[in-house]
Amino acid sequence: MNAPCREPQEQEPGRWRLTRQADVRVALADPRLQVPPPAPGDGPMARLRRAVSRFSNGAEHTARRRAAAKEYGTIAVAALRAEVGARVCEELAAARGGRIDLMPAARAIPVGVLATAMGVPAGLSGEVAEAVAVVAAAYPPGAAVEPVPADQAATRLEALLGNPEPGRFAALAVLLVQTCDATAGLIGNTLGQMLSRGARGTVDAAVAETLRFDPPVRATVRIVREPVSIGEVAIPAAATVILDLAAANRDPEVFADPGRFDPGRPERASLTFGSGHRRCPGDKAALEMAAGFVETALGCELADIRYAPSTNLRVPSRLEVIA
Ligand code: HEM
Numbered sequence: 001m002n003a004p005c006r007e008p009q010e011q012e013p014g015r016w017r018l019t020r021q022a023d024v025r026v027a028l029a030d031p032r033l034q035v036p037p038p039a040p041g042d043g044p045m046a047r048l049r050r051a052v053s054r055f056s057n058g059a060e061h062t063a064r065r066r067a068a069a070k071e072y073g074t075i076a077v078a079a080l081r082a083e084v085g086a087r088v089c090e091e092l093a094a095a096r097g098g099r100i101d102l103m104p105a106a107r108a109i110p111v112g113v114l115a116t117a118m119g120v121p122a123g124l125s126g127e128v129a130e131a132v133a134v135v136a137a138a139y140p141p142g143a144a145v146e147p148v149p150a151d152q153a154a155t156r157l158e159a160l161l162g163n164p165e166p167g168r169f170a171a172l173a174v175l176l177v178q179t180c181d182a183t184a185g186l187i188g189n190t191l192g193q194m195l196s197r198g199a200r201g202t203v204d205a206a207v208a209e210t211l212r213f214d215p216p217v218r219a220t221v222r223i224v225r226e227p228v229s230i231g232e233v234a235i236p237a238a239a240t241v242i243l244d245l246a247a248a249n250r251d252p253e254v255f256a257d258p259g260r261f262d263p264g265r266p267e268r269a270s271l272t273f274g275s276g277h278r279r280c281p282g283d284k285a286a287l288e289m290a291a292g293f294v295e296t297a298l299g300c301e302l303a304d305i306r307y308a309p310s311t312n313l314r315v316p317s318r319l320e321v322i323a
Contacts, residue, residue, distance in 0.1 A: 006019055006020045007020075007231055007232070007233055008023060008230050008231060008233040008235065008241075010239075011242075014238065014239050014240060015239070015240045015242070016235055016239055016240070016241045016242065017241075017242045017244055018230065018241060018242070018243050018244060018248075019244045019247035019248060019251075020231070020248065020251055020253070021248040021249075021251040021253065021254045021269070021271060022231075022251075022253070023230050023231055023248075024243045024244070024245065024248040024271055025271070025275055025276070026230055027222060027230060027241060027243050028243065028271075028274055028275045028276040028278065028279075029275070029276040029277070030228060031057075031058070031277075032224065032225050032226045032228050033222035033223070033224055033225070033228065033241060034057040034058075034222060034223055034225050035054070035055055035056070035057060035061075035220075035221070035222065035223075035278070036055075036141050036221055036222075036223050036240075037055065038050050038055040038141060039141060039142070041147070043147060043150075043151040043154075044151045044154035044155045044158070045135065045138050045139075045147065045150040045151050045153075045154045047154075047166075048135070048139075048154050048169075048170065048173055049139060051064070051166060051167070051169075051170035052064065052068075052170050052173065052174040052177075053065040053067075053068055053170075053171075053174055054174055054178065055141075061277075061278070062277075064167075064170065064171070064174075065278075065281070067167060067168070067170070067171040068170075068171040068174050068175055068281065069281050070171070071118065071168075071171045071172055071175060072175055072281055072282060072285070074118065074119070075114070075117045075118060075285065076117060077284050077285050077288055078288065079117070080110075080113055080114070080117060080285055080288045080289050080292065081288040081289065081291055081292035082292060083113045083116070083117070083292070084109055084110060084113050084288075084289045084292035084293050084296075085292040085293070085295065085296040087105075087109045087112070087113065088105065088109060088292070088293050088296040088297055089296055091105045091109075092296070092297065092300070092323045095323035096323070097322070097323055098322070098323060099303055099320055099321070099322055099323075100320070100321060100323050101318050101319060101320050102187075102188070102191065102297060102300075102319045102320075102321055103184065103188055103315075103316055103317065103318055103319050105293075106183075106184040106187040106188055106293060106319070107129070107133055107180055107181070107184040108126065108129035108130070108133070109129075109289075109293065110179055110180075110183045110184070110187075110286075110289040110290075110293070111125075111128065111129040111132045111133075111176055111179050111180050111183075112125035112126060112128060112129045113125070113289065114175065114176060114179055114285065114289070115128040115129070115176060118172060118175070118176075120160065120161065124160050127156070127160055128157065128160050128161075128176065129180075130153075131153045131154075131156045131157040131160060132153075132157060132173075132176045132177055132179075132180050133180055134149055134150060134152075134153035135150060135153050135154050135157060135173070135177050136177045136180040136181050137150070137181075138150035138153075139177055140312065141221075154173075157173060157176075158173075161173070175282060178280070178282060179282060179285070179286070179289075181216070181313055181315050182216050182217050182286065182313070182315075183216075183286050183289055183290060184216070184315055185215075185216020185217070185313060185314055185315035185316070186207065186210065186211065186216050186286060186290045187289075187290050187293045187294060188216075188305070188315060188316035188319045189210050189214040189215075189216060189314065189315075189316070190203075190206055190207050190210040190290060190294050191293075191294055191297060191298075191300075191302070191319060191321075192214070192302070192305045192316065192319065193206060193209075193210050193213070193214060193261055194206050194294065194298065195298075195300065195301070195302035195321070196302055196305075197261070199298050200263070201263040201264060202263070203291050203294050203295045203298070204287070204291055205263035205264065206263045206294070207287060207290050207291050207294060208263070208268055208270075208287075209261060209262060209263040209265065209268075210261075211249075211270050211272045211273075212249045212250075212255070212268065212270035212272065213249070213250075213261045214261075214314065215245060215246050215249060215270070215272040215314065216272070216313060216314055216315055217245060217272055217312065217313060218244070218245060218246040218311075218312055218313065218314055219242050219243060219244050219245055219246065219311075219312050220243050220245065220274065220312070221240060221241070221242055221243070222240075222241045222243060223238070223239075223240055223241075224236065224237055224238060224239045224240075224241060225237065245271045245272055245274075246314075248271045249270045249271060249272065254267060254269055255267055273286075297321065300321035300322060300323055301321060301322040302319075302320075302321055303320040303321055303322055304318060304319075304320040305318065305319050305320070306318040
């Protein structure tokens, strides 16, 4: 049987997909491949999208990313794990051995803990998490959401963060919003793997392997600003390129037996946090918070796990356990 073709593929006119890890790395490092511009609009949500590093390119991206990194630098990352664990413990204690869907907590607790670590008064962390969840749903390009609740949530978030000047608001908000769904997905997917297979090995190894095997962020998108060659293949200007992180994480050139969930595998070069000049700056916080959540919930019994369809994310819509 012939090996499947893994060259860059034009799936439909002007729309390409990269699946080989080496090709995805090249694309992530090439400044001629840029993130798509945010949707136009005048409201608070549209203004926030236009102000964050995540949807900026060139010098603007560099400056905004630096501002977000400065805020991130104030966080005591090593303390996040225990703080998340303590809040999960409270949730499980409140469920008192009954059934509980852990996904609302997987969304709210990491965002709330991060907000507290960034200096938001602890009493406001629940409200911050609520506002961030609404903003996060409206944030990706092409999100089909009601504009009014998203605008209200963006305005509320600004107030909860103390109405900082717009550049600082964008730097704080991008950290919280990027945390929300991706970290919830990493928590849900890791618990799904560990509770269904019977937990073996360390939580940190299971989190790292879930990041590769069942990543919460499946893909990221670029627009080609000048013609480029990736591998042997020429991709023209204006093409849309899907960087398939989930496929690159199962590249047989990099991983032995890539379709097997193996927390003990020595090679860990997953692309789930991206790479190059846009690589996720919050990776350590995400790993600490996911590990803190998962290790606290490992004594639960899995009752039901469900996923809602989504193009770029894989986050359980429901993760019901017996506490
Ligand atoms: C499991 C959880 C997470 C995953 C899988 C993840 C993944 C990613 C990826 C793939 C990108 C780059 C997107 C691209 O190149 O197109 C990114 C960017 C970003 N992430 Fe994360 N992330 C996670 C959690 C977090 C957390 C906890 C924070 C904050 C503490 C964070 C902050 C950011 C920021 C600010 C950016 C934009 C960077 C830039 O504009 O250069 N992320 N993330």
